[in-house]
Amino acid sequence: MSDNKILFNSGSLEKFSEEIGKLTNNEESRLKLGPDNADSGLAKLVLTLVELIRKLVEKQAMRRVDGGSLTEDEIERLGETLMKLELKMEELKKHFNLSDRDLNINLGPLGNLM
Amino acid sequence: MEKMIYSILSVSKNSEKLNALLVGMKGISGTDLKAISFDGITAVVSDVKRADLITDRSNATEYAAVIENLAQQFTVLPMRYGSIMESAELINKMLERNYHEFQQNLQKVENKNEFGLKIFCDSEKLKSELRIKSEADTQTPEKPATKIKNSVYKDYVDKKLKEHRLEELMLTYVDSVIAKITGYLDRLNTINKFKKMATDTNIINAVFLLDKERKDALIHVTEDLKNQYPALNFVLTGPWPPYNFVEIAIK
Numbered sequence: 001m002s003d004n005k006i007l008f009n010s011g012s013l014e015k016f017s018e019e020i021g022k023l024t025n026n027e028e029s030r031l032k033l034g035p036d037n038a039d040s041g042l043a044k045l046v047l048t049l050v051e052l053i054r055k056l057v058e059k060q061a062m063r064r065v066d067g068g069s070l071t072e073d074e075i076e077r078l079g080e081t082l083m084k085l086e087l088k089m090e091e092l093k094k095h096f097n098l099s100d101r102d103l104n105i106n107l108g109p110l111g112n113l114m
Numbered sequence: 115m116e117k118m119i120y121s122i123l124s125v126s127k128n129s130e131k132l133n134a135l136l137v138g139m140k141g142i143s144g145t146d147l148k149a150i151s152f153d154g155i156t157a158v159v160s161d162v163k164r165a166d167l168i169t170d171r172s173n174a175t176e177y178a179a180v181i182e183n184l185a186q187q188f189t190v191l192p193m194r195y196g197s198i199m200e201s202a203e204l205i206n207k208m209l210e211r212n213y214h215e216f217q218q219n220l221q222k223v224e225n226k227n228e229f230g231l232k233i234f235c236d237s238e239k240l241k242s243e244l245r246i247k248s249e250a251d252t253q254t255p256e257k258p259a260t261k262i263k264n265s266v267y268k269d270y271v272d273k274k275l276k277e278h279r280l281e282e283l284m285l286t287y288v289d290s291v292i293a294k295i296t297g298y299l300d301r302l303n304t305i306n307k308f309k310k311m312a313t314d315t316n317i318i319n320a321v322f323l324l325d326k327e328r329k330d331a332l333i334h335v336t337e338d339l340k341n342q343y344p345a346l347n348f349v350l351t352g353p354w355p356p357y358n359f360v361e362i363a364i365k
Contacts, residue, residue: 006351007351009347009350066278076271082271
């Protein structure tokens with residue numbers, strides 16, 4: 001972006017440029033599927049969807065906990081379930097050599113998946 | 115020969131002005147630009163081979179530069195990069211088929227420009243301030259989820275609950291900033307679109323469509339907003355062709 005397009009900037013240009021880099025650098029979020037990497041490409045796609053669903057479940061669960069509609073026992077069991085799910089995801093990410101950033105697909109104009 | 119479409123223009127009586135402008139411009143990879151018209155609306159195109167077209171920063175920049183130059187003199191509807199049709203005849207028919215929608219959109223963006231506003235924050239600092247303020251407002255420290263002691267699962271839920279509450283606080287805060295911006299922009303008669311939390315630090319991405327002559331007023335509004343929120347960084351950019359305000363499903 002040329003400087004003359006910036007009409008007002010209350011921070012530094014370097015900082016702005018760094019932030020824009022974060023928004024536009026989607027190399028890691030690309031799904032690279034080919035004959036040589038079908039396994040890892042598919043794993044990335046599947047784990048991204050699993051992670052999205054896990055986070056949605058976690059969010060909904062926290063809403064219920066915050067709303068006070070769960071008993072102490074239910075919260076305890078919920079904690080156990082969510083913790084085990086997170087640990088399992090960590091295990092799978094490690095197995096397929098994927099990081100959190102790998103699982104955040106860039107959906108173009110819609111922004112990042114997570 | 116296949117044609118790449120850069121944008122649709124309202125030309126009507128200015129076809130000579132457009133032709134003169136196109137002579138001095140080049141499309142992607144130095145190709146010549148041509149106009150294909152139907153009853154006062156025109157598609158600006160260049161020859162392209164679909165198989166040879168590469169999507170990279172250089173081509174995207176050249177493509178955007180063509181649209182930018184056209185937008186300085188005409189009302190334009192920018193097309194998405196990679197909009198290709200098989201021939202000039204097909205483009206002419208497409209203009210005819212979508213004539214009504216093109217006219218409607220051209221009227222909507224006539225004499226208007228798009229401006230972008232990105233708002234950044236120091237995420238950790240802001241979250242910490244919001245947490246302190248929330249506790250001060252309720253005059254009680256954050257309540258844990260359960261009273262069970264010595265449970266790793268309970269601690270886990272408490273940790274997640276804290277994160278969840280903080281996210282909710284952030285969203286409420288972002289909504290309040292958006293409400294303030296919208297209030298300020300009411301007097302400029304803008305059309306606005308907002309996206310929240312693109313990243314941890316980029317809390318708001320907004321685009322506005324407003325009259326070209328109101329650019330300075332928008333800059334003043336942004337300065338006022340910055341004074342209201344000294345902890346946030348505001349970056350206002352533009353004028354841009356109306357990339358985010360053209361709504362056509364081409365038939």
